[in-house]
Amino acid sequence: MLTPTVVVFDLDGTLIDSRGDIVAAVNHALVATGRAPLPGQVIVRYVGDGARALCARAARLPETSESVEDVLRHFLDYYARHPLDFTRWMPGAQEMLERLSDLGDLALCVCTNKPRSTTDAVLAALGVGARFRAVVAGGDVAAKKPDPAPLLHLAARLGVQPHKMVMVGDGPQDIECARRAGARSIAVLGGFASQDELLDARPDVLLRTLGELWDVLRRWRDATVRLSTVR
Structure with missing residues (x-):
C-alpha cells in the first residue's frame, strides 16, 4: 500500500x-x-x-x-x-480541511459533477478555494462521475499516479469513479445517498462523518511507513 x-x-x-x-x-x-x-x-x-x-x-x-x-x-x-443562502458545512468538514491543510505532503482537491460556474461561486463564497490544489467540475472534461475521466484528469494535472489518490464522497458515483480510475475510495454517510446505496458501491472505507477521516488517513500513512522499514 x-x-x-x-x-x-x-x-x-x-x-x-x-x-x-x-x-x-x-x-x-x-x-x-x-x-x-x-x-x-x-x-x-x-x-x-x-x-x-x-x-x-x-x-x-x-x-x-x-x-x-x-x-x-x-x-x-x-x-x-445565491450560492450560500442555505448551504452549510457538513459535520466535521471545515475542521478536517483545516487539519489536512497543515500536512505539507498532502494535496487537497475537489472533483464534482456540479457545474464550474456554481462550483466556483460556492468555493469563493466559503472562502476556501485556496485550500485546494486543483478543482475539476462538471463540464471541465467530456465525461462526469462515475466515469473515471475527471479523476484521471486531476491525476494528470498533478503529475501523480491514480493509486496514490483517495476519493472521498457521499455517492456511488464517487466510489465507482475511484474504482475505475484505480484510486482508493472513502464513502461518507449523511449526504444524498443512503447507507445501503453506499455499501452496494463497495467503498474501501465507510465513515459516519468526515471527522473520522483523519484516523483512516493516519492508519494508511503509518502502515506504509512500517512496511517501508521492513528489511
Whole structure:
C-alpha cells in the first residue's frame, strides 16, 4: 500500500450540505419556465449526476431534450447569484480541511459533477478555494462521475499516479469513479445517498462523518511507513 499523496473531495453532500440552495434554484427554474415547483425531498433524489440531469429530471424531460437548456439556464443563473443562502458545512468538514491543510505532503482537491460556474461561486463564497490544489467540475472534461475521466484528469494535472489518490464522497458515483480510475475510495454517510446505496458501491472505507477521516488517513500513512522499514 502506497502512502496517499492526494485527497480528492466531492462537494455536495460531502463537504457541504447544499440541499436548500439546490432546491431553491431548481424551483426557481421550474417556475420561470412555466412549471410547478416540486417538494424538496423530491428534488434531492435527483442530485448527483450533474446539473443538466437534475434539471431534466425535475422538469420531467429527457436529458437530451433541447427544452432542458432553458431550465438549466435559469437554474445556473439563480444559483450563481445565491450560492450560500442555505448551504452549510457538513459535520466535521471545515475542521478536517483545516487539519489536512497543515500536512505539507498532502494535496487537497475537489472533483464534482456540479457545474464550474456554481462550483466556483460556492468555493469563493466559503472562502476556501485556496485550500485546494486543483478543482475539476462538471463540464471541465467530456465525461462526469462515475466515469473515471475527471479523476484521471486531476491525476494528470498533478503529475501523480491514480493509486496514490483517495476519493472521498457521499455517492456511488464517487466510489465507482475511484474504482475505475484505480484510486482508493472513502464513502461518507449523511449526504444524498443512503447507507445501503453506499455499501452496494463497495467503498474501501465507510465513515459516519468526515471527522473520522483523519484516523483512516493516519492508519494508511503509518502502515506504509512500517512496511517501508521492513528489511
